[in-house]
Amino acid sequence: MRNRINLRAKEGIPILQVRQLGKQFDLRIARPMEVTPLLDVSFDIEQGRFLGIAGPSGVGKSTILKSIYRTYTPSSGSIVYQSELFGEIDLAAASERTITHLRKYEMGYVSQFLRVIPRVSATDVIAERLMSTGVEREEARMAARQMLERLNIDKKLWEGFPATFSGGEQQRINLGRAFIVRPRLMILDEPTASLDRRTTEAVIELLQDMKRQGTTMIGVFHDWEVMERLSDHILVMDGKGSGQVRDVLAASASRKAEGGTVHV
Numbered sequence: 547m548r549n550r551i552n553l554r555a556k557e558g559i560p561i562l563q564v565r566q567l568g569k570q571f572d573l574r575i576a577r578p579m580e581v582t583p584l585l586d587v588s589f590d591i592e593q594g595r596f597l598g599i600a601g602p603s604g605v606g607k608s609t610i611l612k613s614i615y616r617t618y619t620p621s622s623g624s625i626v627y628q629s630e631l632f633g634e635i636d637l638a639a640a641s642e643r644t645i646t647h648l649r650k651y652e653m654g655y656v657s658q659f660l661r662v663i664p665r666v667s668a669t670d671v672i673a674e675r676l677m678s679t680g681v682e683r684e685e686a687r688m689a690a691r692q693m694l695e696r697l698n699i700d701k702k703l704w705e706g707f708p709a710t711f712s713g714g715e716q717q718r719i720n721l722g723r724a725f726i727v728r729p730r731l732m733i734l735d736e737p738t739a740s741l742d743r744r745t746t747e748a749v750i751e752l753l754q755d756m757k758r759q760g761t762t763m764i765g766v767f768h769d770w771e772v773m774e775r776l777s778d779h780i781l782v783m784d785g786k787g788s789g790q791v792r793d794v795l796a797a798s799a800s801r802k803a804e805g806g807t808v809h810v
């Protein structure tokens with residue numbers, strides 16, 4: 547059962563160790579062409595920490611997230627994850643079956659886009675995710691309603707179909723579905739894009755709550771201020787397929803000292 551999953555990693559070992567991660571896409575449009583957003587990316591994340599990823603558009607931020615969630619299979623390198631179910635495992639090489647298990651019980655992924663399931667109510671879209679881990683329907687629906695409330699979804703919409711919702715409302719359903727299972731490792735790709743200030747604050751609170759309870763997170767945010775508030779460290783991508791991890795507190799202190807803005 548899901549609630550037996552332990553959020554803690556083994557003492558002293560980072561929950562995620564990414565080493566020399568590389569990803570190359572072979573495009574065959576007019577003529578064969580290669581795109582290599584990632585060449586040599588390495589970083590660690592300690593259990594319960596939040597790593598933000600920054601860098602200009604097209605630098606490979608989403609590609610890192612998709613490689614960890616294994617939407618993309620990396621071309622080189624390793625992504626060693628300390629799994630509750632399987633122990634130490636390289637996500638870059640794990641079997642599809644293992645990845646399916648991890649996605650169900652340990653890893654969450656949120657992007658800006660909801661895969662809308664037709665004719666399933668907002669409450670059930672969220673509840674069904676919880677039920678997939680073994681929780682009873684009524685308990686799951688109750689938890690889903692609490693989540694909808696936290697995400698400021700108008701009560702009138704709870705039994706409505708998300709396919710008819712606005713972009714921001716759909717995004718909140720998406721977040722609710724990912725957050726409801728409290729994964730050990732949460733992967734966030736611009737989760738607050740298309741949200742207003744009030745809802746963004748509610749999402750930040752939820753993420754901080756999850757972090758306090760031990761969830762490890764890695765995410766890309768379009769809003770630098772939001773990323774800085776949430777992150778313990780930020781991986782700044784350099785546009786050459788690599789990146790460097792910065793300590794957020796040190797970075798913001800030096801920026802304040804300079805009195806300027808850091809562009810990444």
Ligand SMILES: Nc1ncnc2c1ncn2[C@@H]1O[C@H](COP(=O)(O)OP(=O)(O)OP(=O)(O)O)[C@@H](O)[C@H]1O
Pocket residue numbers: 571573581583601602603604605606607608609610
């Ligand atoms: N499935 C794919 N097939 C081919 N090329 C891809 C694919 N996914 C990403 N790329 C290419 O890899 C590069 C990095 O894309 P990625 O989405 O990781 O960038 P990003 O830093 O997240 O950008 P943005 O901030 O604009 O979202 C881009 O040049 C993109 O076109």
